[in-house]
């Protein structure tokens with residue numbers, strides 16, 4: 001959520017400010033037919049300079065001692081506030097985090113819970129853009145009902161490192177998947193009159209030292225990977241704002257990066273919206289000249305750069321006045337394009353319908369990684385031991401600014417303690433959705449007992465007496481910190497080992513924000529990746545285990561065997577004092593995850609795209625049906641006896657003799673037993689080619705494609721001879 005500048009508010013304490021709802025501001029009657037650009041230009045021309053400067057900088061209205069700024073009366077506790085211009089019908093801009101539900105920082109809005117979705121990786125694992133769109137709309141309805149008109153959603157940084165504490169918030173390692181899913185969620189959000197961001201632009205690939213870390217990658221590689229994810233997300237969702245990142249990129253701070261913001265985003269991509277900074281990511285007023293339009297949470301920076309210092313620079317002629325109008329117009333046009341100036345909808349929230357969205361995402365996002373014939377649980381099973389701390393109560397969630405206070409009852413919070421203001425983030429929050437209770441309800445004829453696993457030997461002794469053991473293991477991850485390894489914390493690997501030794505019929509449920517190593521994999525009969533499953537997660541997990549739901553999630557991130565072969569064996573900067581300048585090189589370039597593994601020939605523990613089902617599918621008859629745009633079709637069949645969902649995945653696997661791999665299309669299909677469906681995939685030229693000389697270039701040659709169930713489980717490749725083609729940036 002925030003980071004303090006050097007010398008900031010150490011030892012700060014929180015105190016309470018009560019939320020007062022923001023009154024809506026009606027749209028002026030004259031504005032009806034104007035397009036957003038014309039309207040933005042007209043309104044901007046009527047503003048005073050004070051109003052213009054007011055719009056380009058915001059505060060963080062969270063009452064934290066040590067941050068000296070007045071919070072205007074009536075402003076609720078939330079991430080961002082920018083004063084509007086009521087005389088021209090422009091409401092205050094009230095921003096809330098974010099993609100997994102409307103947040104309530106430190107629960108300071110007393111009693112204000114919101115529907116809590118599963119984590120971003122779970123959303124991505126659905127491979128279901130339509131569901132992501134529903135989820136985005138659901139969150140926006142809850143935002144609007146509270147008077148928020150900006151959602152700081154759209155987290156899309158690609159997973160370059162399985163230790164990144166924020167991977168759980170994002171959408172995995174593939175630019176097409178992440179871009180389509182983020183774009184769909186943003187479209188859903190903005191359909192409800194709430195502006196969405198896409199963030200954090202760009203290459204914010206780890207949390208440690210995030211404000212002093214220089215992420216290094218060459219331009220073509222950036223364009224073909226991380227930036228392509230943003231580009232697809234922006235084209236699909238048309239977010240009103242882009243949030244630039246904390247980190248440096250190739251030597252310059254992302255929020256003051258002329259190449260990134262002015263040249264690529266606003267120039268090459270013709271992005272019409274505004275760039276807002278991350279909270280505390282602005283170093284000086286010159287960032288304005290480099291493409292940053294708005295300083296967010298300005299009290300977290302060393303100065304309110306976009307106020308007096310910027311006024312002085314413009315007055316001295318160092319930055320043209322036209323740039324001020326440009327920044328303001330960008331903000332206004334996004335607000336108008338989305339309809340974020342409309343008064344909040346007074347219609348009550350349908351909590352039940354919203355909970356169903358969270359439940360559906362959890363059901364479709366849970367990934368069955370391994371199943372050695374024990375799942376689904378046989379209803380005739382006499383007794384089950386459920387092991388794992390808090391599995392009797394609920395499910396784990398990820399920490400940081402995206403942490404939602406769930407709507408379905410008081411969560412269980414385990415404080416981890418620590419010093420400084422960020423200690424407030426150090427708390428594991430379990431949402432009230434008991435997998436134990438849900439299993440008992442689904443298996444009425446089975447004795448289901450519980451052991452916390454606190455003493456592994458005791459749990460193992462009990463495990464011997466049961467027909468089946470289901471152990472929940474957790475790794476809490478979150479914003480501001482990374483994991484140093486792929487291990488489970490708190491001796492849980494040892495717990496699993498002891499349980500599996502005591503009872504070979506052991507199933508593991510993982511609640512993690514990233515891949516983990518699973519040294520016990522060979523000893524257990526099943527593994528379910530539940531991610532952080534949201535406020536309805538316990539039920540969804542139980543439904544998958546008991547077979548009420550046929551698992552259909554697919555991995556949006558590769559699970560490596562170890563860190564030994566990772567491009568960065570040690571996490572850059574690990575253990576160095578805060579605010580140390582750290583350089584992180586990304587030699588894998590556009591190819592994190594499976595795309596890198598395909599080039600090196602290494603096999604992962606579990607591949608991108610992998611996910612088992614209780615039925616069997618075939619993906620057959622892949623053919624090229626058109627060359628321009630390149631279009632392929634295939635047939636997906638359900639060969640088993642149960643209805644289920646399959647994700648058709650089409651990859652580019654070879655370009656002439658070059659070994660490479662890129663997901664070029666996917667589609668989730670629901671099939672009854674025996675049913676088959678033809679799937680058609682149109683391939684974006686950017687996924688075929690390379691970026692060079694300011695353009696996307698596709699060289700003439702033979703391109704081979706394969707379809708299948710994961711990046712390593714593919715049918716025979718099919719060739720397509722393509723002529724050279726190129727397109728603008």
Ligand code: BGC
Nearest residue numbers: 001002079097152278279401
């Ligand atoms: C995070 C952003 C978030 C912002 C406001 C920052 O620390 O990086 O993702 O939107 O805080 O809470």
